[in-house]
Amino acid sequence: MKELIREGDHSQKVADVQARLRALKLRVDDAGGYFGASTKQAVREFQQQRGILVDGIVGPNTWNELVEASWRLGDRPLYLKVPVLRGDDVLVLQSRLNALGFDAGREDGIFGRSTYEGVRAFQREYGVAEDGIFGHASHAALLGLRVDRPDTASRLREELRRLETGLAGALVMIDPGHGGSDPGEIGPNGSAEAGICWDLSLRLAERLARAGARIRFTRTEIEHPDPSERARRANAAGADLYIAIHLNAHPGGGSAEGATTFHFGGSRSGESLAEKLQEEVTSLGFKDCRSHARSYPVLRETRMPAVLVEPGFITHPDDEKRLNDPNVRSAVADAIARGVERFYEEAAS
Numbered sequence: 615m616k617e618l619i620r621e622g623d624h625s626q627k628v629a630d631v632q633a634r635l636r637a638l639k640l641r642v643d644d645a646g647g648y649f650g651a652s653t654k655q656a657v658r659e660f661q662q663q664r665g666i667l668v669d670g671i672v673g674p675n676t677w678n679e680l681v682e683a684s685w686r687l688g689d690r691p692l693y694l695k696v697p698v699l700r701g702d703d704v705l706v707l708q709s710r711l712n713a714l715g716f717d718a719g720r721e722d723g724i725f726g727r728s729t730y731e732g733v734r735a736f737q738r739e740y741g742v743a744e745d746g747i748f749g750h751a752s753h754a755a756l757l758g759l760r761v762d763r764p765d766t767a768s769r770l771r772e773e774l775r776r777l778e779t780g781l782a783g784a785l786v787m788i789d790p791g792h793g794g795s796d797p798g799e800i801g802p803n804g805s806a807e808a809g810i811c812w813d814l815s816l817r818l819a820e821r822l823a824r825a826g827a828r829i830r831f832t833r834t835e836i837e838h839p840d841p842s843e844r845a846r847r848a849n850a851a852g853a854d855l856y857i858a859i860h861l862n863a864h865p866g867g868g869s870a871e872g873a874t875t876f877h878f879g880g881s882r883s884g885e886s887l888a889e890k891l892q893e894e895v896t897s898l899g900f901k902d903c904r905s906h907a908r909s910y911p912v913l914r915e916t917r918m919p920a921v922l923v924e925p926g927f928i929t930h931p932d933d934e935k936r937l938n939d940p941n942v943r944s945a946v947a948d949a950i951a952r953g954v955e956r957f958y959e960e961a962a963s
């Protein structure tokens with residue numbers, strides 16, 4: 615699909631777009647086949663959800679995203695081929711396999727070599743013919759499983775550790791994104807991600823210390839250790855909780871804005887922590903881009919509940935402006951701290 619489908623159009627293609635939007639539970643009130651204000655709004659919401667350019671126009675990129683978003687796990691066999699299979703069914707498969715402790719690689723919705731290896735490992739473990747094709751037999755095996763059944767020993771230790779300690783006395787590892795010669799992403803008005811993250815981290819440290827937590831940073835102000843090294847430092851310190859702070863960025867700017875929190879797919883406590891942080895940060899008025907499972911090294915390789923929070927998009931002028939306000943940064947630090955407190959309260963109850 616090369617042409618653009620936009621407001622004012624009336625065609626079968628518009629009807630197809632509307633059907634796909636509705637299947638994704640987005641509301642479309644326009645007459646069938648007519649691209650009115652309601653269709654445009656639904657397209658914008660979809661683009662926001664997917665983290666792509668939000669312009670309310672269906673071009674090739676948005677169309678591809680709509681097609682990929684339409685696939686449900688079990689709709690088609692998934693296997694390694696050229697060109698590679700892409701879609702939300704692949705994403706769900708990767709996240710389920712990772713949650714079960716099979717390394718299906720990055721959760722990116724692309725069926726590549728590591729997803730193939732993850733499927734084979736799953737098939738080996740669960741007695742399905744080991745052909746690397748995720749078809750009916752593998753799907754049935756997966757459906758028979760509880761995704762939250764015991765996975766790796768380190769994740770089990772994590773759940774236990776969380777119950778043993780309250781926030782007072784807990785060792786919280788704060789990981790300020792980037793640093794040193796790595797400024798991270800740069801906003802339209804020149805703010806560097808690293809500087810804002812560092813300041814947010816200091817404010818968060820102060821706030822959590824007042825609540826009785828012990829605080830360590832993964833890095834000094836002048837260095838930028840790679841993600842695995844940051845995870846290693848947290849593990850070596852025996853941290854009880856890990857909070858990485860970054861800002862989101864949209865290539866080329868765009869209108870994407872809002873707060874997102876990530877956790878490792880195999881960590882239920884990480885997920886619970888991420889949800890609470892997300893609720894608290896978005897209560898400040900940042901747009902809700904929700905919490906998501908990711909297998910980033912700082913989340914996957916750390917052995918304690920771990921989250922990566924991105925309170926806003928540095929590439930969006932409004933978010934950038936907000937985050938340049940020290941009062942807002944204090945409020946964000948307070949919100950993250952409140953999320954952490956709620957996490958420990960729930961563990962104690």
Ligand SMILES: [Zn+2]
Nearest residue numbers: 791798860861
């Ligand atoms: Zn970053």
